[in-house]
Amino acid sequence: MKSNVLVIGGTGKTGHKVVKRLKAAGQHVRIGSRKSDPAFDWDNPDTWPRALAGMDKVYIVYYPDLAVPGALAAIEGFVREAKKAGVQKAVLLSGKGEKEAERCEQVVANSGLDYTLVRASWFNQNFSESFFLDPVLAGHVALPMPDAKIPFVDTGDIAEVVVKVLLDDAHNGKTYEITGPRLMTFKEVVEEIATGSGRNLNYQAVSRDEYNSMMRAVGLPEDYIWLFDYLFREVLGNQKNQVVTNDVEKVLGRKATDFSEFVKRTARTGVWNQNLPLAI
Numbered sequence: 384m385k386s387n388v389l390v391i392g393g394t395g396k397t398g399h400k401v402v403k404r405l406k407a408a409g410q411h412v413r414i415g416s417r418k419s420d421p422a423f424d425w426d427n428p429d430t431w432p433r434a435l436a437g438m439d440k441v442y443i444v445y446y447p448d449l450a451v452p453g454a455l456a457a458i459e460g461f462v463r464e465a466k467k468a469g470v471q472k473a474v475l476l477s478g479k480g481e482k483e484a485e486r487c488e489q490v491v492a493n494s495g496l497d498y499t500l501v502r503a504s505w506f507n508q509n510f511s512e513s514f515f516l517d518p519v520l521a522g523h524v525a526l527p528m529p530d531a532k533i534p535f536v537d538t539g540d541i542a543e544v545v546v547k548v549l550l551d552d553a554h555n556g557k558t559y560e561i562t563g564p565r566l567m568t569f570k571e572v573v574e575e576i577a578t579g580s581g582r583n584l585n586y587q588a589v590s591r592d593e594y595n596s597m598m599r600a601v602g603l604p605e606d607y608i609w610l611f612d613y614l615f616r617e618v619l620g621n622q623k624n625q626v627v628t629n630d631v632e633k634v635l636g637r638k639a640t641d642f643s644e645f646v647k648r649t650a651r652t653g654v655w656n657q658n659l660p661l662a663i
Contacts, residue, residue: 400542534562
């Protein structure tokens with residue numbers, strides 16, 4: 384059955400993959416972004432009704448994170464607008480182990496809409512598309528929490544799960560915790576990327592305070608620094624989050640993508656070797 388689906392953040396890390404899969408499945412997709420027509424802007428609630436008009440389902444991704452101040456009020460307002468617009472189902476991308484995110488989850492769960500909650504661990508793609516790409520390119524990755532064992536998850540797996548639960552009502556009312564198939568430290572991650580890309584990469588363990596100072600030194604805003612400190616402290620620092628689940632396999636009937644598979648696939652794109660001097 385064909386549905387009209389609003390994909391918020393439809394050009395983002397998981398969103399663009401969700402859009403691609405939904406279109407391949409024959410669904411009608413509307414991308415929710417500031418540059419779309421109609422536009423969608425979390426900071427401008429006046430844009431929400433037009434973006435929601437005529438939509439049956441919505442994939443909710445809140446930027447930059449459900450943990451930040453103001454996220455709860457935004458999710459509450461958006462859900463009200465979604466109900467007014469006649470949306471029937473919502474799938475929320477949440478953060479695994481984030482207490483503030485769980486408050487936003489409850490808003491969706493108690494909304495009266497059909498829903499599925501997808502809690503994701505840290506993304507593999509943070510090292511190829513986002514925060515940690517520049518340090519990898521520089522050859523020196525300095526990060527705190529050296530002892531944290533993280534079940535990094537591939538955004539392709541997240542997108543596939545999201546599309547499945549959007550289109551299959553058997554997943555209504557369920558909460559899934561999406562992780563990769565093994566736990567890895569930052570040092571192990573950097574070593575695998577170095578091997579896969581043929582690069583000489585160095586991992587340096589630093590304290591959270593040192594990392595915050597490094598972010599300030601390059602001019603990052605305080606709200607960004609606060610968010611990263613929160614994620615390191617509350618998420619990576621919580622041993623309850625250092626657990627592998629089988630929810631990818633439960634939903635998709637296959638095992639989650641291993642980090643080594645991500646490295647092989649990404650190395651072929653050349654993203655980790657861009658702007659490097661040519662060997663003579």
